[in-house]
Amino acid sequence: MPTPYTKLVIEHFKNPHNVGEIENPDVKVTEGSPACGDMLTLYLKVDPVTHKITDIKFKSFGCASNIATGSIITDLVAGKTVEEALKITWKDAAEALGGLPPVKIHCSVLAADALHSAVEIYMEKEGLVKEKNPTKMETVFQKLTHVIDPNTGVDIVKSKIIKGVKIENGIIFIEVDLKENDQFAANVKEEILERLGYLWDIKEVKVSFSK
Amino acid sequence: MRVYFDNAASTRTDERVIEAMLPYFTEKYAIPTSQFSHSFGVEVSDAISLSRQTIASHVGASDAEEIIFTSSGTEANNLAIKGVAYANSNSGKHLITSQVEHLSVLESMRKLEQEGFEVTYLPVDSSGFIDIDKLKLSLRDDTILVSVQLANHETGTLQNFEEIANIVKGKGVLLHTDAAISYPYINISADRFPVDLMTISPHKFYGPKGIGILYVKKGTKITKLIDGGFNEFNIRAGSENVPGIVGAAKAVEIFDYKDVEKIHKLKGLLVRRIEQEISDVELNGSRNNALPQIANYTFSYIEGESVSLRLDFEGIAVTTGSACYSRNLQASYILIAMGKSHEQAHGSIRFSLSKYNTEEEINYTVDKLAEIVEDLRKLSPLGKE
Known part of the structure; x- marks a missing residue:
């Protein structure tokens, strides 16, 4: 055929x-x-x-x-x-x-x-990366481009729903422009944690929603 | 078993249509333009006149000269929209259509926009019905044409056409309907509905490919798009597709409404079995106001190309609104306009039936479909937790 x-x-x-x-x-x-x-x-x-x-x-x-x-x-x-x-x-x-x-x-x-x-x-x-660079804002944004915004079909950086990013004492704070009860909010949060949670110098990732 | 459920794309040509066409390849192969030179031409000219009359009487035209033959439904839509726009541009440059039209309508409109015309694309609701209030608000003094499909080729949703026609004609604006997928399944006649132009596509109802029909009400100003000789009352040049014209007339003539009842019953069986035996399915389009031959479903959590390909392995032909299936990697613009999510559009499958389908084929298809959907859902990261 x-x-x-x-x-x-x-x-x-x-x-x-x-x-x-x-x-x-x-x-x-x-x-x-x-x-x-x-x-x-x-x-x-x-x-x-x-x-x-x-x-x-x-x-x-x-x-x-x-x-x-x-x-x-x-x-x-x-x-x-x-x-x-x-x-x-x-x-x-x-x-x-x-x-x-x-x-x-x-x-x-x-x-x-x-x-x-x-x-x-x-x-x-596992610490197999030879050069251990401290996590910078650009690393965070680069990683976030792998997370898709289901409402628009493009990544969450491109779709501009990332309102703010802050790195402080090994904690990344991310503010997402979605309602807490948005049908995709939980999904987006889970994917952000998946992408950033493992970084060697990061203890915690805190995702908040504001809209 | 090989099962063809893509009849909204094209149907099998009826044997009687082919039989009627055959003499016009090997015996009566002249063209009607030669009627003043020899009897070969006269024979053919007579056959075309007769075909035109047959079609005119079936579509409710008041005169055979209101029937214009083109090469396809697509060409008929192009002629209706661009032809009317060019011929009436001194009265205004505004046209109205809907967001869910066939590409031949939408692309004709976009071409006109590039040339300085203004087009309003009416939105539709979740079942695919055109927003009537928006239509009323959109009609202006400089509106020269409204082009709205009778029914949708992807979901089968049948517009409230009488209401639309009354509104448009009440304002004295020209009205075109693309009935390519609907005629003659839906009994629309120019003498019952006040339309000025109507597109008909014979290969959708067991006629031959390569022929389209545009009904143009007498007195409608229309500009010729294909230049050349004086064929088709000087509206469309080019040697007549004589076998196609004869075949089209035959298809119109022999169309049997008993077959519509049969198709309607088959669709009923398909719908019943899908909804009873497969979970998480959604019918796209209107349940009660729809064409008898089209059923469009979204199967949640899975992608449509995978479904259609797996059905094809079992010999079953369907189409999908998934982006993965289309050349431009865009999900069905029709389902998106109806407010469906990209995910829903990606998982959509269109089944379109004909008089040649059987109950056995429907049962075989649903059996296979249930297996395939279950299989693909096992593979999917989505779904009920």
Whole structure:
């Protein structure tokens, strides 16, 4: 049957590998949001001594290429060390699938982004990052660009719902321009904590809503 | 099993239509312009006149000359909107349409905006009904045309057209309706509804592709868009698509309202089974005022392209309003205009039926659909905790 997808993409889409959740993962990270069409959550378990990935699972709200890339990229990194995993790109995943239609590239980037975010978070958590720089405002904003504002479909920095950021004595204070009872408020908060909570010099992240 | 539920895109051509068309490829292949030179041309000219009359009488036209043949519904919409705007621009430069029209209407309007016309895009409510109060407020002294679809091609929502027509005609403004997806499923006739222009698309009701019809009420000022000869009463140049015209007339003539009842029953079965057997589904569009052949559903927590692709693996053809499916990666503008979230639009699936579908096909589809939805939900990070 002629489809824009390769046989391998279809196979991985039909029977994706490594689907599910991990209980007590070392890292759990979400990229994208249903508002922009694709969303992928990645769970990682890493051996504390060898830093090899012992278990990796994902869940996806997405199209065929998103699901297939999630499946293949989790296959590619299983058993690798976190440093090795960091080197795997969406291009490697797309090649391993025998190619993806150009219009679908953004869907496959998401899986690679999730992997890199998860590994970075792990490395920072475990003190594997060689140069320990103190967290600055720009680091915070850069990390926040990975959190999507479900009301607009763009990240919370671009959608200008970050009203204020303050770093004080190892605590990051973030003021979000959403109502406390906004249907997405809890979700946005959880994702902000996911992105900032692990930074080595940060003890706590406090998110407040004001509108 | 192969099941085709994309009849809102195009339908299977009826055998009787093909049979009627065939002689116009190999035996009667002249064009009517030659009627003054030879009898080959006369034969064809007669066939076209007869076709025009057949269509005129079925759509309630008072004169066969009110039927203009084009290459498609898209061309008919272009001709209606741009043709009327250009011909009437000395009376005003304001047009009104809705946010949920077919792209051929919206893009024609945008082109006119670039040329100095002003366009009001009426909003719709959560079921897709045009805001009537907004329509009343939008009509101005310099409004030259209102173009509103009879029903929506994605959700099937049927507008309160009589009310709209009375308001527009009460103000003496020209009214066009895009009935491409609705005619003849909905019995709209120019003599029952006060419309000035109406678009009809024969391949949506078992006729051939490559032919469109624009009803233009006598006396309506309209500018020719395709220049050349004097074909189609000097409104649209180009050699006539004779087999297409003959096929279109046949499709209009043989359309059977018993088939509409059949489709309506099939849709009833589809709707009942989906809503009873699959949780967290939402019907997009109006439940009671809708086309008999279209049902559009959002399946929560999952993305539409995945659903349509998995259905395709089982031989079932549907379409989705998901961004992942479209070339511009935008979710359905129609569902967004109805106030649905991007997430809801991404998870939408359109089922569109025809007289060739069967109960067995509906049952097979819902069986597979329930499995696929459950499967994809297991994969999804969203959902009920």
